[in-house]
Amino acid sequence: IDDIKADFDQALEEIRKTKAQGEAATRGFDLDAELARGRMAQAETFQNLDGTIFSKFEIIESAIDTDLARAQLDHAGTVKKIQDDLAKIQVELHAIDAKKAQITVDNASEALGAMDVKAPHEGIVVLERNWDGQLPRVGESVWPGRKVAEIPDSSKLEAEVYVLDADAGSLHPGQRAVVTVDSRPDEPLQGKILRVDSLAKPRFP
Numbered sequence: 001i002d003d004i005k006a007d008f009d010q011a012l013e014e015i016r017k018t019k020a021q022g023e024a025a026t027r028g029f030d031l032d033a034e035l036a037r038g039r040m041a042q043a044e045t046f047q048n049l050d051g052t053i054f055s056k057f058e059i060i061e062s063a064i065d066t067d068l069a070r071a072q073l074d075h076a077g078t079v080k081k082i083q084d085d086l087a088k089i090q091v092e093l094h095a096i097d098a099k100k101a102q103i104t105v106d107n108a109s110e111a112l113g114a115m116d117v118k119a120p121h122e123g124i125v126v127l128e129r130n131w132d133g134q135l136p137r138v139g140e141s142v143w144p145g146r147k148v149a150e151i152p153d154s155s156k157l158e159a160e161v162y163v164l165d166a167d168a169g170s171l172h173p174g175q176r177a178v179v180t181v182d183s184r185p186d187e188p189l190q191g192k193i194l195r196v197d198s199l200a201k202p203r204f205p
Contacts, residue, residue, distance in 0.1 A: 158194065
C-alpha cells in the first residue's frame with residue numbers, strides 16, 4: 001500500500017508541477033504577444049506609404065515589417081492556445097493516474113480490512129506447526145483451510161505429565177494434583193487427574 005500511496009502522491013505532484021509550468025509558459029507567451037502587439041502598432045504607425053517621400057524599396061520594406069509584426073502576434077496567440085491545451089491534457093492524464101492509484105489504495109485497504117481476524121476471546125496466540133514441524137513464517141503462502149494458529153481457552157487446561165512407572169500405580173482419576181511449569185515456578189496450578197495410561201511407554205521414542 002505504501003508503494004501505491006507513493007504513486008498517488010507522485011501523480012498529485014505531477015499535477016501541481018504541470019500546472020505551475022503551464023502558468024509560467026502562459027506568462028511567457030503573454031509577454032511575447034504583448035511585445036509583438038507593440039511592434040505591430042509601431043510598424044503600422046510609422047509605415048512608409050507616401051510614394052512622394054519614400055522610395056519604392058522603403059515602402060515595400062515597411063509593409064513587410066508590418067506583416068511580420070502581425071504574423072508574430074498571430075503566432076504568439078496560436079502557440080499560447082496550443083500550450084494551454086497541452087497543459088490541460090497533461091493535467092487530465094495525471095489526474096487519471098491519481099484516480100487509478102486512489103482506487104488501488106482503496107481496494108487494497110478494503111482487502112486488508114477483510115483479512116483482519118478477530119479473536120473470540122482474549123489469550124495467547126499459539127502458532128501451529130505444519131506436517132514438517134515448521135512454524136508459519138512471514139511471507140509464506142498458506143493453503144486454504146490450513147490451521148496456522150489458535151488461541152487456547154486458558155480457563156481449562158490439560159497437562160500431559162510423565163511419572164516413573166513405580167509411582168504410577170498409586171495414581172487414579174479424580175485425585176487432586178498440583179502442577180508447576182518452568183515458566184512460572186511461583187504459580188502452582190491446582191487440578192485433578194483425568195486419566196492414567198494403563199500401559200507404560202517411553203517418554204522419548
